[in-house]
Amino acid sequence: MRAVIIEDEIIAAQNLKRLIHQINSDIQIVAILQSIEDSIKWFSSETMPDLVFLDIHLSDGSAFAIFEKVNISAPIIFTTAYDEYALRAFKVNSIDYLLKPIDHSELKHAIEKYTRVSASSNTNINTNTNTISNTINPDYLNIFSEIFLELKKEKGSYKSNFLLPFKDKFIPLSINKIAYFYSENKIAKIVTTDNQIFYENSSLDEIYKQIDPSLFFRANRQFIVSHKSIKDISSWFDNRLSIGLCVPTPENIIISRNKVAEFRNWYTAN
DSSP states (O other): OEEEEEOSOHHHHHHHHHHHHHHOTTOEEEEEEOSHHHHHHHHHHSOOOSEEEEESEETTEEGGGGGGTSOOOSOEEEEESOTTTSHHHHTTTOSEEEESSOOHHHHHHHHHHHHHHHHHHTOOEETTTTEEOTTSOHHHHHHHHHHHHHHHHHHTTSOSEEEEEETTEEEEEEGGGEEEEEEETTEEEEEETTOOEEEESSOHHHHHHHSOTTTEEEOSSSEEEEGGGEEEEEEEGGGEEEEEESSOOSSOEEEOGGGHHHHHHHHHHO
C-alpha cells in the first residue's frame, strides 16, 4: 500500500510515519509533503497513492486549496488540531479524522477502517489517468464538496454580536470589540479592547462553538483570545508560549507545548 503524508511540521510527520510503520509495515510512505505548493506539484506528476494522511492547516494556508488545483481521488484520513469548528464536517464522508497529538490506537483504528472500507468497495484504480472508476464508494467522490459546504454553512452561523445583561438593561457588543473571554470560578467574562468587563451565562466551551475560530483561539481552559488583541508572543518554560494582549489579563496566558504548533498555524493563517 502506498501512502502520502501532507504535514508541515516535519517532526509531526516523522512521528506519524513511525506510528504507521508500527501498525502496518506494509504501508510505504512514498512522500512527505509540507506545503500546498509541494502537494500540487507532487499530485500533478506522480501516480495516485492508495491513501493520504492530510493535515488541514499548512504553513502556506488551508490544505483545501490543494483540491482547487489537482484532483486527489485517494481516500483521506484527516489529521488536525482543530476539533472545535471542523469535525462535524469531517464526519460527513471521510475515512476518519485524528486529533493531534496522534494517538497510536486511534491511528490503528483509522487504518483498519480504511482497509475494511477499501476491501468492501471493490475499487478499481486506473493508474494511467490517476482516477478512480465509478465503482468507488460515492462517499469518496463527494467528500471535499461536502466539507466545503459544511464549513461555509457553519461559518455563516457564527455570532457577530453578543447581547449582554448590564444592570437593568442589555448592552449590544460587537464581536470585533472583544479582546478575550475568561473563565473564573466557572463564570465566563468578556473583556473588550477598551478593557470593559461583561458577564456571559454560557461556558467557554459553549461560547467557542458560537464564534469564528479564525478570529479567536482557545489558548487554554481559562482563555479564548482574539487574534487582533495579541500584542506579543514570548517563549516560556518547557517549550510553551506566553501570550501578551493589548489589555491587562488576570494571569499569564500560556499555550501548552502540545498546542504550540496549532497556535502558530492559526496565528499565521489569519
